[in-house]
Amino acid sequence: MDIPLLQERFGGRAPQVRAESCLNARHRHADCTRCVDACAPAAIALEDRLPELDPDLCVHCGACVATCPTDVFSQLSPPEKTLALTFEQLPGAAPLELICSLVEPAKTTHAPVAARVQHRRCLAALTPEQLLTLSGDGARPLWLDDSACAACPLHPAHAVIRASVATVNGLLAAVGRTPSLALHTEDADRLLDEPIQRPVLDGMRPQVSRRGFFGALRKMAEDRVEQALEEEPAPMLRAAAPVDQRLPRQLPPSRKRLLDRLARLASFEEAAEAPLDREVPLAGLPFAAVHVDPAACSGCG
DSSP: OOHHHHHHHHOSOOOEEOGGGSHHHHOTTOOOOHHHHHOTTOOEEEETTEEEEOTTTOOOOOHHHHHOTTOOEEOSSOHHHHHHHHHHTSOTTOOEEEEOTTSOOOSEESSOOSEEEEOSSOGGGOOHHHHHHHTTTTTSOEEEOOTTGGGSTTGGGHHHHHHHHHHHHHHHHHTTOOOOEEETTTOGGGSOSSOEEOOEEETTOOOOOHHHHHHHHHHHHHHHHHHHHHTSOOOOOOTTSOGGGSSOOSOOHHHHHHHHHHHHHSOHHHHHHSOTTSOOOOTTSSOOOOOOOTTTOOOOO
16 A cells, blocks of 8 residues: 555545544443544554554545544544535536546546546545535435445445445435435446446535635634534543533534434425334434333433
């Protein structure tokens, strides 16, 4: 693996690490290894069950940022925000295809799309919430070209891509919308028999008007404030503190954004067709069912 070449291709910097937010720090038996499993260059290692990142080995692919459930890894201005700006400039329902920066940007594709958009780095860096945004909450058919992942030096990240796509499609189905994301490797039966000519757009070069430019600057400033608040160190814990103050009580920011978006999706109009009190299968979704053994419960509250 040519690490300097990949670092140059993806650009940016290694993510910041907040090991104290790790699931393993909070739950003794969590044994979470998602970041390690997704990191092909082995830049992440667990020391005393907490993640440590070697910036010299990190290729800035972003897979760890997307796969971590507690936002241990973060970046101030990730390219995914610029990609979202690019998508905002395109017709809302136009089917599009995403390709990573390691794929040759050929102007032909077998996907039934209007254009191809090349992202700055690995597609594994896209979180479920970001994929929901890019798909217009399911209104836009969105293809991810993962046909080259098996031969890619970062192939462990392919599992992250597949999991994120499955999560988004499952969430869309849960709120009564048609799943709109597709992968070349898993939806080959929906690909065209013959390749078609389609333009390739640079995801890092949105066509923004003057008003949009200043709006983007304002949004960037807001994001910096939000990031600073998210990274504010937790207060020192004292032995006399109440139990409910000894663990973080806020959701990870990415989780909150996902839940907020889902709340907007589950509108009253959709509820008429897909009642919110119906049972939703949790398999493949980023949620867990809590089961309590009443015989073992002490009732501590």
